[in-house]
Amino acid sequence: MAEGDRCTFCTQRPREEVAIARWRPPTPEDQERLTLWLCGRHMERLAKAGIRGWAHEGWMHKAGWW
Ligand SMILES: [Zn+2]
Numbered sequence: 756m757a758e759g760d761r762c763t764f765c766t767q768r769p770r771e772e773v774a775i776a777r778w779r780p781p782t783p784e785d786q787e788r789l790t791l792w793l794c795g796r797h798m799e800r801l802a803k804a805g806i807r808g809w810a811h812e813g814w815m816h817k818a819g820w821w
Contacts, residue, residue: 758792759772759792763791764793764797765796765797767795769792769793770795772790774790774818775789776820777816779813779814780810802818804816805817
């Protein structure tokens with residue numbers, strides 16, 4: 756399956772490739788910077804979670820590298 760065919764978090768078609776910072780709680784200072792393909796629903800979810808981050812499979816995620 757080619758990158759960008761699917762949202763990183765579900766089986767939907769992705770809308771955009773988004774800059775994402777992720778970390779393992781409780782160490783938010785160790786952030787990994789990735790670009791992930793996300794569907795509209797998951798882009799919204801991350802937008803709503805804001806800087807607190809959105810939890811998924813043991814990782815916290817937030818939009819943006821800053
Ligand atoms: Zn999704």
